[in-house]
Amino acid sequence: VNFQELKKFLSFSIIKNIFGGTFSTILLEMKPHESIIKLVCISGFLDLFGVAMVYPQLVHRAKELGASPRNIGLFGSIYGTLQFFSSPVMGQISDHLGRRNVLIVALLGTSLSYFLLGTVGSILFLSLARIPSGIFKFSSAMNKAFLVDINPPESRAGVLGKFNAASSIGFVIGPTIAGWMMQTSGGFQLVAYISGTIFIINALFNHFVVSKYLDTLIDVQQNNQRDNDKKPISLFAAFNVFRDAQNVPWHAVWEPFLNRFLMSFSLIIYRANFTSILAFKFGTDTLMNGYIQSFNGATSMATGWMLGIISNFFPSNTLMHNTFSIILVISLFILSVTPSLYIYVLCIIPLCVSSSVLRVTNGTAIANRAGEEARGLVMGLADTLTALARAFGPAIAGFALEVSYEAPGLCAATFALIGTLIGLYAKSEATRMLHVE
Secondary structure (H helix, E strand, C coil), X not given: CCHHHHHHHHHHXXXXXXXXXXXXHHHHHCCHHHHHHHHHHHHHHHHHHHHHHHHHXXXXXXXXXXXXXXXXXXXXXXXXXXXXXXXXXXXXXXXXXXXXXXXXXXXXXXXXXXXXXXXXXXXXXXXXXXXXXHHHCCHHHHHHHHHHHHCCHHHHHHHHXXXXXXXXXHHHHHHHHHHHHCCCCCHHHHHHHHHHHHHHHHHHHHHHHHHHHHHCCCCCCCXXXXXXXXXXXXXXXXXXXXXXXXXXCHHHHHHHHHHHHHHHHHHHHHHHCHHHHHHHHHCCCHHHHHHHHHHHXXXXXXXXXXXXXXXXXXXXXXXXXXXXXXXXXXXXXXXXXCCCHHHHHHHHHHHHHHHHHHHHHHHHHHHHHHXXXXXXXXXXXXXXXXXXXXXXXXXXXXXXHCCCCCHHHHHHHXXXXXXXXXXXXXXXXXXXXXXXC
């Protein structure tokens, strides 16, 4: 049996069944590099679609099971704590075993977690069900790392912006669909099971479909992914993160690393109690919360598609990052103090625009400064900082919410302001050193 030909036949058949004859023909006739980017964007959409159905409903489910705001915050911190330890290890493993192989494992592990969420009936077991996703939920990071690998530095911002936009489509439709399902009996269980199924579909999509185009991906500068797939290693060596961390150019990445943590921390504090604040402050229900979450996703999606246009107005990635950092701080402050739901929804626009831009500018800065040999490790360490923010952010947000409904947003604005000031200081210091030289 010619397994390579069989694999190509299965890939073509699955593409036709999923996308239809006309679209699949167009897709298969694209240049390999263009095709793989589009297929990775589809994978990103499925990934965030599954997340967007469950994540906004977790707080509501925890409240149904009798959790207080403080306990809900601690519940949310479990995921980030696990990711704090597993992020650099998974990034290091992907440097050696390949992004796609780690991606498939990550998708299946996350699927298991979501199926478990639908079966439990207490806050304790709800927390335990989050453990597999805390360990394995690196699908988005693996897709982004792969896109960085196969694209030159000058095109990475535009490609990552398109990926974020495609992924955000999942956050447009996911919360609304989940909001409708939550109106029915056993709604959360149904949402969890469907989300788990979506992750399995995504894993199959990557195994049978994306692999076909990865095999035909040629003429790409510095194709680290293919080199990594062929690199023999000892699996235990991939776990020696602390030894290999000495190869990280810390002098170059300290500022975007610290900025990643502070900006992630501020947004996680704000979003940890997003639906609770909407419900208690403005009297919204789960369906209305779903609509507002979908509005968030639509704004982020539009920003991703327009990122190439936005970047043309800025001569450097640093200037664009600092500008939208200031916009983020102002948006968070207004969202914290406004008594009007209409103003609140209106201010979501600059918040989503700025956070979408900052994800790309920060990721671009880290990738460009990391170097090629340790890029997976560096991006894994950067994800560790995000995980650290996820570990402490929900707990702090829970304590702040017990003080007032405004406190989480004001805390978020404060940390975002600190990150903005650090970015401005780093830019001025770099300019000063350039003049000295």
